[in-house]
Amino acid sequence: MGHLPKLIEDLALILVTGAITTLIFKKIKQPLVLGYIIAGLLVGPHFSITPTVADKENIETLAEIGVIFLLFSLGLEFSFKKLIRVGGASTITAFTEIVFIVTAGYFAGKWMGWSKMDSIFLGGMLASSSTTIIIRAFEEMGVKTKRYANVVFGVLVVEDIVVILLMVLLSTMAVSQQFEGGELLQTVLKLLFFLALWFIMGIFLLPTLLKKAKNLINDETLLILSIGLCLGMVILATKVGFSAELGAFIMGSIFAETTSAEKVEHIIKPVKDLFGAVFFISVGMMIDPAAMIEYKWPVLIVTLLTVFGKLFSTTIGAVLSGQSLKQSVQVGMSMAQIGEFAFIVATLGLNLGVISNFLFPVAVGASAITTFTTPYLIKYSEPFYNSLLRILPQRFVTAIENYSSGAQKIQAESTWKRVLGSYIKIVFINAFILLALSLMAFNVLVPFLNKNIQGNIWPGIVCLVALLGLGAPFLLALMTRKPDSMAYRELWLDEKYSKGPLLIIEVVRIMIGIALIGFWADKLISARASVLLLVPVAIAFLYLFSKRIQRFYQRIEGSFLTNLNARETAALKNNAPEEMLKKAASLRSQLLPWSAGIIDMEVNPNADYIGKTLLELGWREKYGINVAYIKRGQKLIHAPNRYNKLLPYDHAGIIATDEQMQMFKPVFENADVTESENSEIANIVLQKIVVDEYNRLKGLSIRESRIREKTSGLVIGIERGNERILNPDSSTVFEWDDVVWLVVDRNKFKNWQESLGNSA
Template sequence: MELPLLKEVVIILGLSVLIILLFQRVRLHSILGFLITGMVAGPNGLSLIGASHQVEILSEVGIIFLLFIIGIEFSLKSLSRIKQTVLLGGLVQVGGTILLTIAVSRLLGLPVAQSVFMGFLISLSSTAIVLKMLAAKGQMSSPQGRISLAILIFQDIIVVPMILVTPLLAGKDGNLWMSLLLMSGKFTLVVGLLWLLARYVVPVLLKRVVMTRSRELFILTIVVMCLATAWLTSSVGLSLALGAFFAGLIISESEYSHQATASIMPFREIFISFFFVSVGMLLDLHFFLQNFLLLMGFTLGVILLKQLVVTVTVLLLRYPLRTALITGFTLFQVGEFAFLLSTIGLRNGLMSPEVYQSFLAISILTMMLTPFLGDNADRIADFIIQAMLPSRVRRRLISLRNRRKGEPEAEKPALTDHLIIIGFGINGTNVARTASRAEIPYVAIELDPEVFSKGQQEGHRLVFGDAADDVILRHVNAHMARVVVIAISDPEATKKIISILRNITETAHVIVRTRHVSEMDGILKLGADEVIPEEFETSIQIFTRVLNHYLVPFDKIQSFSSHIRARNYELLAASGFPHQHPPEMQLSIPDMVIATLPVQRGSNKIVGKTIVGSGLKTQFNITVLAIRRNNRYITEIKPQMTIETDDMLYLFGNPRQIAEVNKYLVLE
């Protein structure tokens, strides 16, 4: 017996594995691999897949799971922290792109409805590609990373109304206003029902499911909620995608949202692959090759249009030109939700087959260019800035911007022998507070407007700007600084800052915070004096506490930690660490331990007995050092003292004997 679709699934997944393996070697995104798989295996390629309609059904399931996870991740609390960037940045980017696209489309002769729809499509960027690229480069916390995330969040939200409006643009529902009114009524009813479920039904249901401790039941419940809500919205004439998004919103505020995301993610990854494969199957390779030059011209036009809009958007958010350009080279592509929207537009007659094929080709080309332009965005932005603005003009603009932000430069003395802090996040703020207490003169450079304003309100001396610009570094008298601390999370920007800094000063002591140990060698070669990797510092802090628990003397622990740092953490990095450890650094770990023992109700073997009568000393050779009772510590322990319920005993003894005590008390 042959299972339906089995051959197609095997072909799609098997061919995807081969193509994606090849793409990984040349650093192309896996989404492009799925698109190429569809182009090769589809009816316009080798015609290996016959049941294309069934594959499209699988792709619809992928879209449901994708929007479901978007809904889960759309936390109202987290969104409120970046609401200005999301609302203002997203609105300007999406609205500006739509308006410019309408203008260009009208010049090309497209009707108004189709022009608006093309604006919808081009305004959307690829959440999957951009977030994966930023994470791989370690730039999620960088200014361009935060801005990109905020704009992508707005795009992911606005795509739902776009899906609802698309049939109305096509005039499928007759009276536009009546259709909008009817749709609003349905929407309100569904939202009301889902609110009742989210408030009174879902929390109780999930709690009962979780209490069963059955992972299978939890996954089944989440999947049913997702598909059932999608079916509900579809049954009243709204979209499946909208229902999936609402289902995610229901779970997003619950305490089980993270586990729900983890449970659904494998389903999403599998089914979304069929979506991209189905899109690739729709591309006509003959049309693509026949109109290659024209399509390349349109692709360049889309890139320039989105680059212009994103750059203006980021500048309106009061970020420097360099950050605006880098963000533009991150968000210029057409995204996966545009593919979903385009199929809806094609079904409703908003796109002709030729326009649809052109859109598919342009979208795939922009996606293919994303890794190349994204990886070189810093260098391209620097080249553009140097070509556009001379150093003198940039210096005047920076001074004007800082005066507008409230820094009275003339009133403050010139900085000499000072500390420069680059990045005013958690680490930078802590360094500044410590420097202030120690009366060390300092100045911090920060690129995020909100962080900058908050720092100024707290009374810190800050300069707004990008430290990767030599004008900013000269503005804070980097050539007169004693120490420079670079505490940002963008590896590429860090390297550029060090290179520029060493052209200004050779005497400043440069301390760099980095996330990964693999980045240390490159940073040291560029001129940093010290590099502090979070990976190994965390390991040292953990092992320090381990040694402390093993009663290793404090001076030996400190000597051990200092030795590791002095050798640039090579002892932790080396696979032969135990053999390379110098003899004078060997740690003698005593065979004793201090442990705590809570006295719980029902522990009849110890409750109500005296210290002597408990047998802790006579039977196990354990010494009671202290007792905590009712938030009071008793340190003068007498043999006839009675042990009471809820006491906390502090015991000293051999680890094996401590374990025996624990076993003795547990086994009633």
């Protein structure tokens, strides 16, 4: 009989043990992560009753692979556009919580006498909450449709990306032992630059590759390709000086913007589950029960810091973001636990050899306790809020509510704000690409030319020509591209107040472009040559060939945008439920200031309202709700009119507050209220306008304005002074400076605005 490698014996031991413990933990309805950690404890060196892993080094290597695939899968679920969709409330809440808890963790570690690196890593371990535990608790308690749940989900998204950045900073500090602000700022800027560079290059190349090879790729090939690209980006990230985990996350987020994202996520899941299980079991193997008992007081301190620190800081962050006191308390009590990232951060510190071994039992002990306390904190968040109301002075509560109302005040975007935003986008994107080209030329092309071309000046001339040739489309766009918006045309026609500032902006960015050309020429040849010859020649070249260069730039931009939006475009054709969920979630986040949400409800086939028109039902008048859409099979009726009817198994999007929904839900006769899974398509957006002389709505009722017919839109709210009117009646008359919120078809709304501008 041949020799059986120890690795196979160890894998059999840990996987069988892991399977048994996870079955038990599923039975008692506890997170599988804790089951894996217990399995690791049982097969680890500190537990002698059961068999022990023999080849620990190989298991650690497999665990590192597990972390890579966990981060790759997280990137697949994340995507950069998902971060953009997160509301300001969630972002402010997340950053307030993270800054507070990381700082508090550091000082708690120093107070307990730990080293500087142990204290820093403790703060990093506490930075994230557990997405798995929170989602499971929300589902069991049926609160996923509550307004505060949307804020919690947004906070979790922001936490994921911030913790990834923290891991890079922690690894940099651990290797360099540099803690100065300048060093950290330089690392952050370098990180952001490479994140943007990899993202842009990935969006250009990866979707094109997948599209070209579509007929050649099956599940097996896609699995091999995705794993290969993931590991390749891991190598590239480590070569540049970042962590392997960052590389895996970035490649996952690039895949997330392609049409193959769901397929890759599906086929990679077994691989992730296998190696992820090995990672968490390896975490359990590092736990010494004796050390956990020895450090019982640090475990208790970290647990209390996690529960009360996160509760306090998240609640304060939610209040600062403009949420009501009740909603802020509910958000705070939902986030009070340690997430799975704590183990990844601790593993990073141990692999770098900069933290003590006792941090693992401390993190695991605190994580286990907070896992069990989370459901109870969520359950009793409302009673706790009611107790606070009895304790806090009424003046204090009123001040918080007034602040919340003021912070959430709806203000329509000014024309100048939109135009300046467009200018900033044009300048930033093109300047970034030109900076990337410059770095590649100075660090790669120049050394290569110096090595292969004789002469002092010729390498610089060749490099400059290459830079101007490759950078010409982006340089011309930086200097001359106009914002393509109605707002820009409005300002340009307003000669009295707007032409001057717009001309200044144009001159400034032309000067930026000329300065960049001069910098290239000076760096590669000489200052005198750049001033007397090369800059004028370059400007003349850009002018003479401007039309060709612009057409080329438009093709590049079109290709990039096509790749970037390919997933949404495919979803629009296929009516994909997950894309509709994203759109509905976006609308829900924007409706938060109104204490309202959009909920998807399925029509019960036995309901007595089937076949009746919305006018006959009169739900808006009786319950104060609005029907934003009706989805019937593959057909979506956006902003249905009063003569539309509901049929069996239709999905209706209902805009309502929690209280209104509580009254309205019985009307649907036990119909299931779910997250908005089959609701919106990419073209349906939430817009706001101000009643002014341009749109001439003053004095017209909602019905008389014909907004519904012109925009396929629905007026769902009006801001009038300090008053908010949710789901106003169609007879409501518009007044000067009303801020009107509409759910509209994006294209029809744009056409309506342009028609107003043309008729002005």
